[in-house]
Structure formats: C-alpha cells, structure tokens
Amino acid sequence: xxxxxxxxxxxxxxxxxxxxxxxxxxxxxxxxxxxxxxxxxxxxxxxxxxxxxxxxxxxxxxxxxxxxxxxxxxxxxxxxxxxxxxxxxxxxxxxxxxxxxxxxxxxxxxxxxxxxxxxxxxxxxxxxxxxxxxxxxxxxxxxxxxxxxxxxxxxxxxxxxxxxxxxxxxxxxxxxxxxxxxxxxxxxxxxxxxx
Numbered sequence: 001x002x003x004x005x006x007x008x009x010x011x012x013x014x015x016x017x018x019x020x021x022x023x024x025x026x027x028x029x030x031x032x033x034x035x036x037x038x039x040x041x042x043x044x045x046x047x048x049x050x051x052x053x054x055x056x057x058x059x060x061x062x063x064x065x066x067x068x069x070x071x072x073x074x075x076x077x078x079x080x081x082x083x084x085x086x087x088x089x090x091x092x093x094x095x096x097x098x099x100x101x102x103x104x105x106x107x108x109x110x111x112x113x114x115x116x117x118x119x120x121x122x123x124x125x126x127x128x129x130x131x132x133x134x135x136x137x138x139x140x141x142x143x144x145x146x147x148x149x150x151x152x153x154x155x156x157x158x159x160x161x162x163x164x165x166x167x168x169x170x171x172x173x174x175x176x177x178x179x180x181x182x183x184x185x186x187x188x189x190x191x192x193x194x195x
Contacts, residue, residue, distance in 0.1 A: 038169025041162055042069075050111040050149065053098040070121070070176040072100035072110035102149050108184040109147030117175040130167045131160060147183045 042048070053064045053073050067073070076098065100111040116123040122130065125140070132141025137152040139145075146152045155163070 034165040034168040035172045036169075037162070038165035038167065038172075041158070041166050042169055045155070047114070050099055050102075051114050053100060067176060067178070069114040069170065069173060070178040071113035071180040073098065074120075074179045074181075076101065102147075104148060105186060106148050106183075107186040109149070110180050110183065111150075113176065113178045113180050114170050115173045115176040115178075116171045117177050120177050120179045121175060122170060123175055125167075127164060127167050130170075131163045134158070134163050144183070 048063050048069065051069045051071055053067045053070065054061045055064045056062075102109050113121040115121040118124050129140050133139060133146070134152055134155045135141070137146045137156070158166075
C-alpha cells in the first residue's frame, strides 16, 4: 500500500472515531464535570494521536506524557523522505515519527499546541473563539484555514456543550511553552530526498 493510501486509511479511521463520539452524544462521559467529559471526548477523538509527541520505548511507541497535547516539537525539523515516499502525482503524504507533522498536496502542516500556554498555546483563547474555530475550520474563527489532517469538520458536528467541555479540559492541562511552526504552503517546503 502506498503512502497516499495509508494517509486516507488514517483519515477514515479518524473520521469513524469522531463519528462514534457524535453518536455517543450526551449518554457517555461525566455530565457533571465538564473537564472529565472533555478528557473523555479528547481521548475518544484521538487528539493525542497528532497533538502529542511520541517516545519509543521497549513496549513500542507511546505518548510523551510530559508533553501532552503540546503539538509538533518546536525543535523538530521537516522530515526527510526517500524517493519511494513520493506518489505518482509527485506529492509526499506522510508524517514524521511523532505523527505531529504531515506533508501532502496542501503543503506541510504541524499539529498545534493545545495546552493553555498564553503565548504558544490556547491560553489566551476564549471559549467562544475555540468553538468558532471548530465550527468554521479557521484559526480563531476568522484566521487561516486549519490544515489537514485535522478533521475539524467532524468536530464541528459536536454540540456546543461538548466543545465547551473539550475547551475546559484543554485549559486544565499543564501549560507547555512550545512554539509550533506555521504551515508551509505547497511548493515552499524543502523536502530532502535521499536515493
């Protein structure tokens, strides 16, 4: 299976997971505690898959819990790809080791820092700005488009109460200063190829 097919399989699995959240509705999670419900939705939605850096352990790849939901590591680099990673259209559809960086026809995208750090995360965001971001697919509701593979359009189907719960949970996390790079538009990424 080529890398493009892996990418679309990944998106399909992620979409099914998000649909399961929507189907579960308000019957799951802790209704009385928005932060617990938010954690439940974040865990079920697979947010850590892209937004948390990974560690390789003797048991295999695991979440780096010291950097939970802090996004693409600021000291990370754009991954290098072999010639085999280029698909027939000339694009790389692949992630880095941490699964926090994705390259494809949209350019290169990096998972955002979702911790409540005031400068590099969502610490300065309001609840309304977070909900508007999830509803519109635009940064802070009116800025740049949210890049693939973030399935914001699936999260847009959640209720306001569910989105508020996610926001409450994210704001309860330990703030982590981690300045994630801006997306790189198509054609501007310098992707090294090794033979």
